Amino acid sequence: MSKHLFATIVTPTAIAANNRGEGDGSTLSTLQKITFGNDQYSTVSAEAIRWAFREYLQNVTESEVNRTFDPDEDKYNLKGEKDKKGATFDSQKYIDDDLFGYMDAKKGADNENDTKKRRGVLEVSRAISLDPYWGDIAFGSTGGQKGKTSIHSTEVHRTAYQYTIALTPESLKKQERAALVLDAISAIRHVGGNHSRFLYEFRPESIVIRLTDDPSPWIMNCFQRSGDTVGCSELICLINAKDIDPSELIVGGKISKTPYAESLKQANVKVCDGVKEAIQIAKQRLAQTKKEATSL
Amino acid sequence: MTLLYIECPCTSFPRSFARDYKETYLYPPPSTIYGFLLSLVGEENLTTHLGVELALGIIGDDPAISRIVRKQRHHKFAIGQEAKKRIAKYGEGVYPSSNFSKLNHQELLTNVRIVVQVNSHQETASIKLTERISIALSTPSQITRFGGLSLGESNGLVNGVRSYRESDGTIRWLVKDKRGLIGLPIWINRTTGQGTFQRFSFGDFCSDCWVSIKLPVSKSNTKLSKSKASK
Numbered sequence: 122m123s124k125h126l127f128a129t130i131v132t133p134t135a136i137a138a139n140n141r142g143e144g145d146g147s148t149l150s151t152l153q154k155i156t157f158g159n160d161q162y163s164t165v166s167a168e169a170i171r172w173a174f175r176e177y178l179q180n181v182t183e184s185e186v187n188r189t190f191d192p193d194e195d196k197y198n199l200k201g202e203k204d205k206k207g208a209t210f211d212s213q214k215y216i217d218d219d220l221f222g223y224m225d226a227k228k229g230a231d232n233e234n235d236t237k238k239r240r241g242v243l244e245v246s247r248a249i250s251l252d253p254y255w256g257d258i259a260f261g262s263t264g265g266q267k268g269k270t271s272i273h274s275t276e277v278h279r280t281a282y283q284y285t286i287a288l289t290p291e292s293l294k295k296q297e298r299a300a301l302v303l304d305a306i307s308a309i310r311h312v313g314g315n316h317s318r319f320l321y322e323f324r325p326e327s328i329v330i331r332l333t334d335d336p337s338p339w340i341m342n343c344f345q346r347s348g349d350t351v352g353c354s355e356l357i358c359l360i361n362a363k364d365i366d367p368s369e370l371i372v373g374g375k376i377s378k379t380p381y382a383e384s385l386k387q388a389n390v391k392v393c394d395g396v397k398e399a400i401q402i403a404k405q406r407l408a409q410t411k412k413e414a415t416s417l
Numbered sequence: 418m419t420l421l422y423i424e425c426p427c428t429s430f431p432r433s434f435a436r437d438y439k440e441t442y443l444y445p446p447p448s449t450i451y452g453f454l455l456s457l458v459g460e461e462n463l464t465t466h467l468g469v470e471l472a473l474g475i476i477g478d479d480p481a482i483s484r485i486v487r488k489q490r491h492h493k494f495a496i497g498q499e500a501k502k503r504i505a506k507y508g509e510g511v512y513p514s515s516n517f518s519k520l521n522h523q524e525l526l527t528n529v530r531i532v533v534q535v536n537s538h539q540e541t542a543s544i545k546l547t548e549r550i551s552i553a554l555s556t557p558s559q560i561t562r563f564g565g566l567s568l569g570e571s572n573g574l575v576n577g578v579r580s581y582r583e584s585d586g587t588i589r590w591l592v593k594d595k596r597g598l599i600g601l602p603i604w605i606n607r608t609t610g611q612g613t614f615q616r617f618s619f620g621d622f623c624s625d626c627w628v629s630i631k632l633p634v635s636k637s638n639t640k641l642s643k644s645k646a647s648k
Contacts, residue, residue, distance in 0.1 A: 123459075123560065123561050123562050123563065125565075153485050153486065154483065154485075155427070155483040155485065155525060155527060156481040156482070156483040156527060157481065157527045157528060158481065158527075158528065164485070166485075166487070167572050168487075168488070226490075226510075226511075226512050227510045227511060228509060228510025229510070230509075232510075235510065240564065240571070242563075242564070244564065244565035244567070244571070244572065244574060245572070246426075246427065246572065246574050247427055247572070249426075249427070285574060287564075287565030287566075287574060288565075289562075289563045289564060289565075291563070292563040292564065333557075334556075334557035334558040334560075335557050336457055336553065336557060336560070336562060336566045336578070337566050337575050337576060337577045337578045338565075338574070338576060338577070339576060339577040340576075341426050341574060341576040342426050342576070359577075364577065364579060
């Protein structure tokens with residue numbers, strides 16, 4: 122029996138400019154874009170979100186994190202890197218090696234493949250904007266003396282993003298680390314780009330959490346734009362079609378104030394006003410399933 | 418026989434011979450689907466269900482292709498003095514990501530919706546793949562598996578798997594066709610990079626839709642079987 126934890130998160134609507142310096146040689150900072158159907162949407166990579174998870178873990182429990190980031194030196198340090206040929210990673214000892222996995226590409230003394238790797242247990246999907254990108258650009262220039270390159274422009278997008286995470290707690294070396302991931306969701310920071318100077322809130326405004334035996338989440342991209350706020354009609358359809366057992370779901374955040382919440386409550390879904398409350402309930406359910414599994 | 422509906426919001430099926438620019442196949446290769454089914458039922462041995470037959474169909478229009486920028490690892494094959502310098506600096510066979518990763522373009526597919534039909538008559542496993550799939554779908558609590566369910570790349574998370582319903586839409590089946598324009602891998606040997614491929618075109622469901630998943634017959638094996646036959 123494997124219990125899987127899935128969560129789909131939608132961020133607040135704000136002006137995003139998650140440009141990470143992947144310029145095309147011009148002075149235009151471009152956004153990453155992706156095509157869905159006939160429209161173009163902006164996107165934030167899963168790696169950027171994973172970075173934010175790492176940052177949280179480092180802030181909360183630095184002693185148990187292997188790869189730490191030193192912002193003053195702009196450098197990463199691996200605690201496990203004793204010497205050039207030593208053991209670098211330890212998923213038992215370090216939370217980040219356990220959650221995110223690692224790969225240490227090496228050749229052995231006889232030139233054989235000596236690569237050490239572990240697949241990350243926490244999986245994060247790419248975040249995709251709720252609104253199509255219509256090509257908005259903000260213009261700016263550097264202060265003081267102007268030169269050839271002092272005028273620059275930045276692609277910006279006023280939108281909200283949604284992404285999904287997946288985790289099988291029993292695949293972790295220490296199962297209690299799953300609760301830490303749930304805490305990290307609401308504390309996520311630096312995903313905004315513009316070389317990370319730009320503030321874009323990436324906290325969850327609304328969240329859907331599912332703790333289930335079902336190997337597939339069924340809740341990916343379940344939020345869609347509905348007027349000024351967001352809706353989840355897709356989720357309600359899936360519950361009505363009996364693809365999702367409503368008792369497995371916990372919904373929280375701003376969505377609880379929309380008419381969609383009424384339909385969810387009628388279908389026997391646990392709906393909370395706040396995101397943190399939803400996360401707390403999910404943590405309790407996680408602890409409960411762990412208890413049941415150990416008592417078996 | 419099992420008819421499965423699979424939906425994947427965003428993924429990539431990198432072409433077997435792609436170089437720096439990672440272009441994607443437009444449709445999921447049978448080898449990918451086979452791997453996905455093994456992951457669904459929690460099977461880690463790739464050869465357990467060899468001989469199983471798969472038929473693949475696409476629902477709706479072709480998935481849209483997007484191009485994104487992503488950091489990729491690359492190893493420079495330094496030789497001579499250059500290699501010695503690198504080893505002195507980092508150690509033998511060590512490739513730090515700060516020096517050996519670079520930006521690159523990659524293609525992604527969005528909104529992939531497919532139908533897979535599975536036929537286990539030819540496989541030798543005692544519990545057939547079709548039986549294991551139906552257990553995984555009806556009583557997932559009986560299945561022990563790990564990781565998010567993904568199709569293609571490991572971050573191409575699958576949103577859902579279930580039995581196909583008429584209301585999902587009409588299916589365009591991939592039919593084996595030697596002159597077809599859709600070429601997809603059936604099996605890739607990760608050690609040698611060699612594999613077997615099949616060409617397809619779209620059509621109605623027929624016996625030519627079935628693709629058998631089996632290990633490619635390598636040259637050494639053929640020689641072996643010939644010598645055995647002569648004896």
